[in-house]
Amino acid sequence: MFFSKKKLSKEKKISIENFKEHVSSGKVDFYQKYNMDFVMGFREGPWLFDIDGKKKLFNLHSNGGVFNLGHRNKEVIKVFKEGLNFYDIGNHHLLSKPRADLANMISDLMPGDLDYTIFGVSGGEAIDTALKIARGYTQRKKIISVEGGYHGHTGLSVQTGNAKYKAPFLLDSPDFIQIPYNDIEALKEILDNEVAAVIVETIPATLGMPLPQENYLKEIKELCEKKGALLILDEVQTGLGRTGKLWAFEHFDVVPDMVVLAKGLSGGIYPISATVIHKKLESVFHKDPFIHISTSGGAELGSLVALKVLEISSDKEFLQNVNHLSEEFREGLEKLQQKHNGYFKGIRRLGLMIGLELKDELAGPIMTKAAFDNDLLIVYANNDTSVVQFLPPLIIGEKDVKYVLKQLDKSFKRAAFLYKTLQIREAIKSFLN
Ligand SMILES: Cc1ncc(COP(=O)(O)O)c(C=O)c1O
Structure with a gap:
């Protein structure tokens, strides 16, 4: 076990047990191993809260676009x-x-x-x-x-x-x-x-x-x-x-x-x-x-x-906002790339369809965990795990961009730290192969 466990509320514990026994034992094992056993509770706009209210995640995956308009628009x-x-x-x-x-x-x-x-x-x-x-x-x-x-x-x-x-x-x-x-x-x-x-x-x-x-x-x-x-x-x-x-x-x-x-x-x-x-x-x-x-x-x-x-x-102003946010992210992401350039190698971007290129195929899963620890939901690309998908909801504002960039900065630091642990690298390697 690489990560220490927190005490769970009764409701959360039962949800996890039922999920493990009746939905997917593999998913529960996977998330517990990395201390990422978040159970979706209340959600609004770009935010998802854990069922026990103790953790929140800014949704930068948007479920591949399901939540383009945020949660519960x-x-x-x-x-x-x-x-x-x-x-x-x-x-x-x-x-x-x-x-x-x-x-x-x-x-x-x-x-x-x-x-x-x-x-x-x-x-x-x-x-x-x-x-x-x-x-x-x-x-x-x-x-x-x-x-x-x-x-x-x-x-x-x-x-x-x-x-x-x-x-x-x-x-x-x-x-x-x-x-x-x-x-x-x-x-x-x-x-x-x-x-x-x-x-x-x-x-x-x-x-x-x-x-x-x-x-x-x-x-x-x-x-x-x-x-x-x-x-x-x-x-x-x-x-x-x-x-x-x-x-x-x-x-x-x-x-x-x-x-x-x-x-x-x-x-x-x-x-x-x-x-x-x-x-x-x-x-x-x-x-x-x-x-x-x-x-x-x-x-x-x-x-x-x-x-x-x-x-x-299809509203013109809505699309203008997407392009505006894209530019805001470009500026911030380029700065982060310079700062963390051992880990963060490049940016693929069209509007808010963004991929962050990382140093190798282990770096995507590690970044997913590091971002989670910093309250960001980011998911690596399954068919090229050296990239993390960066898909914020399209309805966010400049304040959100600032928050995300600040948390990303911390996430890159944490990812570089986690990457140094041989045991973590080996576990991810064996999962990917
Ligand atoms: C590009 C693309 N096409 C099709 C699908 C399949 O959609 P669904 O999961 O709703 O069947 C997905 C799902 O992730 C997708 O990303």
Whole structure:
């Protein structure tokens, strides 16, 4: 045991025991080992409090964008509460006003002919839908994705991911091929007329936010067009203002055939996801619209929430604030990089989609612990653990930026200290391998 234990309240102790016995023994063991057994209690804005009120965390992960608008956003809650006077999940067999309103708004906010939306509950489900449509429309089977990208854990989405998410479950399929990120030559070699789609995150979060090289996405689209394949952009993390534009692909002069939205569309309140498709692709469902069913996908209460989320996130001033905060963080982070340059090597940044490059693959997990000890929730990138993801809520202010930078400074000091302990390094090494 490297870290000493604190006395727990009864409520917290029971929650942890129940979690260990009935939800995940592995997670409890992991968090207890590092003295990070935080149990989520009250939450508001960027803050999460432990159930016993003894610890707080400033959320710099935002659950990959779920909490773009902070925890329990007041405007979102108001719409949800009002919705409860009239609506419920709705019935997926029938026509629906909130669902139609939401699809209409998404179409208005998307460029080109991205005019139809198929709703789901989770990101993985929405990716599965996109892949089904790609196969249905092209009548081809092969799907190309990027090594280290992540699109979900459901049936088809998991197939696009790295082997570590598939091999333990015997999920390998030869129709899913991965290529290195930012390597257009690799794509040229493999993209033939058996490929249904290329799927890529506009900025791959689980790979640690490497930005696409100039023209990379545009060239993918051109190659797809040449070969009759479709381009699916996963904006589950990058969408809804995270990068300073409503959709991250707007930075790269490209319009995909499909866009996938999830996480933040929920406002952190009601899960909902969207597969937004070029209008020509809707033909796949025209003859028999009942071959693709999602009972709670596009739930009416969720649709009301998502309408509010889109209204807030597409507002010009909201996006200006994201860009302003991005600059504030750039300045502060560059100073911290100079100060802690043995540990903190570089900054990847587009708006508030930020990755902090650290010295090696052990440094990300150690920084996660060091930040936790300084009241910051930061998570390392699972497919490149030398990077920590830095995704603050988009609604914070300058005072918050100052607080975060101050705590980060202390966190880097602590991380460098923890890194020196051989026992900690060995434990992390064995977990990662
Ligand atoms: C980029 C991206 N796409 C898809 C997903 C899958 O979303 P969900 O967990 O809601 O199924 C995730 C989840 O982390 C993600 O980060």
